[in-house]
Amino acid sequence: MSRRAADPPQAHDPSPRTSELDSTAQFSRHRATIHRPRTVTRPLPFFHPTRASFALHHPSAKEEIEGRPHARWSSRASRKHRYSRRPICIAHPSAEKMEGAIPEGPLQEGFSLLEQRVRHTEDQVKVHLAWDLSFWIAVVFVLGSAAWIINGFFLFLPLLNIGTDSFTASAWSAFAGGTLFEVGSYLMYVEALNAGHEELFAPALWELVAHGSGTVSDPPSPDSQSDTAEKGLTGAERGRRTFKFRWIGIGSWRELGFLACFVQMLAATVFWVSTITGIPNVISGLPEDPPTAITDVFFWTPQVIGGTGFIISSLLLMIEVQKKWWLPNLRSMGWHIGFWNLVGAVGFTLCGALGYGSLASSGENYQSVLSTFWGSWAFMIGSVIQLWESLWRESPAQ
Structure with missing residues (x-):
């Protein structure tokens, strides 16, 4: 077919994304x-x-x-x-x-x-999880959410007069959480960019590692029948159409999944700035008496912009699995993942928005820290559901 394999089916073209053929x-x-x-x-x-x-x-x-x-x-x-x-x-x-x-x-x-790829008559655990990009995306977000929860404890417990305030520990845990979210968001973008060609991830990663280390060896094959990193037809048709795994590029802006993942990657990058500027001594005087203008621009504003991007991305991912944009799909794991990520995104956005007045008002500081705390737990719930989703094949009941 002349249609690109990465495009979804259209009304005039009923073919979903394709993958390498069996014998x-x-x-x-x-x-x-x-x-x-x-x-x-x-x-x-x-x-x-x-x-x-x-x-x-x-x-x-x-x-x-x-x-x-x-x-x-x-x-x-x-x-x-x-x-x-x-x-x-x-x-x-x-x-x-x-x-x-x-x-x-x-x-x-x-x-x-x-x-x-048609669903089987029963649920099946995925094979070759070590080379499954979706699985590692979920793992990274679980670890990132855990880092943010630890950060929330460091910030919130002192407000309850439990434990001592540790700005250094909270700053570095926030940096770890922001970095993991950045990595996970980038992998989501790569996953969406190569949608329908996931079997190419293992050879592409192996090639990247081999070039980085200066060694050359045969790449692992998650599928014993996939001995070449190409898409195409069997027999004489093999090799007519090829697809190279992309680590960067632009997909279709009319693809809801790609747009959501692209927005999330941009949002995570902006949000990451606030975790870098929050490291001790990057902004002098933080957190007790920092310069107001510098703190607002480089610490709180990236949280607001990044959190808003997370909200948009979560909404798009929820809409993607719905039959209508206004009708929730409570039977879809993807919808619940998007919902809990939306709750977490709202929490992170409120943290930045309330942070502008946190030095002048103890009440705003309390709510800002609390928003990070419950937002982190919401992200953890969404990440755990995403991890569960990545382990299984499609269920016929969905």
């Missing part, structure tokens, strides 16, 4: 055909569809799809590598009226062979 023999045993999508969900009019439902036709193995006439696709599940891989045929609209058997070749007129 031709496996295809011949398990071939299925889907036609134009029965339903396409587009929560916001300007953006690409985020969900689609297809009708399946499997003439040689009807028992495999009995009671399950549809294949469902969602942009988040695809980006998070939550679909198991299975080869099928896609029937082009121009070939929908064709009669007779499906062509035997890997690619015949009116048909294109690709690997459609």
